[in-house]
Amino acid sequence: MKHFLLLLLSFFAPVVWAQQVEQFKLWPDKPEASEAEIFVYHPAKSGKAAPAVLICPGGGYSGLAMDHEGHDMAKWYASNGFVGVVLKYRMPKGVHTIPLSDAEKAMSLIRGNAAKWNVDTHKVGVIGSSAGGHLAASLSTLAADANRPDFAILYYPVISFDKMNTHGGSKKNLLGNDIGNQELIDRYSLQKQVDDKTPKTLLLLSDDDKSVPPLNSILYYTALNEHHIPASLYMFPDGGHGWGFRYNFTYYQEVKDLIQKWLKHIKITD
Template sequence: MKKLLPAAAAVLFAFAATSQEPAATLKIWDNATAPHSNRIVLAPGEDDPARTIRTTETELCIYPADPARATGQAVVICPGGSYLGLAIGHEGHDVARWLSQNGVTAAVLKYRMPNGHPEVPLEDVQQALRIMAGLEAGATGFTADKVGIMGFSAGGHLAATASTLGAFKPAFAILVYPVITAEPGKGHQFSFDNLLGEDRTAEQSEYYSLQNRVTEATPPTLLFHSDDDTGVPPVNSALYYEALKAHGVKASLHIYPMGEHGWGFHTTFPYHEIWKAAVLDWLREINR
């Protein structure tokens, strides 16, 4: 496995799974059955199915909405982890449980790492969206007419990729301290190295700088960032927000004074309650 750079270590954290189980876990596909392979070959002892580093299998863990509070919305959640692994606890299962308790069906996506093959995580998230929309089999009883996407850090980049480059677009997007741009001095370069390969070209970097891919068809988007985030600077969210508004897309941007990077659902984040309220308020607003 590639040795982590010091700057990346601040963005790649806590890949521990949580103990509470989802209502259903769907195994979507692996490198042998998916349209494309990430060409990761696991070493002996590295094939633990609970592994969240260098993933080679795609799974969807579904937390159904509380029936008494159901809004008719569903969201696919993409945890972050620099496109090397998944912070699937505080940026996945913890968030999903909270959303489900508030009437939104939440599905945590364990997506395959790109390993220089950017089509791989995109096809994983596209399939997950189609499953939750009832266009593919596997989620009977859990599907919704309005299926959005939520992503954290590199998972935010994947959520924005689905929103801009995906053939099947989500109904809405929630991006939390997302990686957006590969521009020097602005982007988290380690994530782009993992997505595109360390020999990526300037053209590839420009194409996957997603502020350049926004169109009128990009879904309404809610963005969050911390002003003191040095791992993924807040300019990432600002660039995406500006592009959304330039194309007439409904958007809202919240930049908190502090919090740094990677707070996810940690209650130690100073604006934890404010953030939760903002998410639920926005989901209610776009559901009218």
């Protein structure tokens, strides 16, 4: 029994080491923004700088699915040699600049702490799910050049704020009283904001998503393709919305395999 327990501990030891996590306030000098935080999951030590991912959970810009669209993802990435950073961004409550300012700050912190966290500054990506996918795509298209990611992985993202295609709750929560402002609707219809600096992108979604129409991802993929930006889109036949890293999603393993192959293809991993 003793030998069995030792063997079990030795089997799990690398996983425990890979799950070391630190927590930081994004705006330590701004009490009004105290809820904005990042959780940094470190991989096992290696001889070279690691790629990193900033993970933006979904929640319709009214809450955050921090586990299956946040921490669970970060743990998996850390176990695969990444620095996984979960972003707990502030809810906008109609102040549309808030989430993107948090995402840009988080990205600047990752690159600013590259030496300390052993991050390869040319391999810093963003991951986002649902409304978090909208935030990740905002970071990919609207952010200052220094804060844009090197690659993006978007799960069933909200992309368009056009009336026929959008997720109404995300739009209302982000724009608030400006929900009818056409300039802002166009700004946050992110397929219209893709440019030559938008990063390579992987889109993952389900055909039967009733919350965020699949056309959102298709519009974004089309815009990327028109700008000759490498992009891949995988639409699973079922699964609905919000599956993230849930084990009961039928294509749970396929999603992980596709991500790993895509990251190798774009030369983020070996």
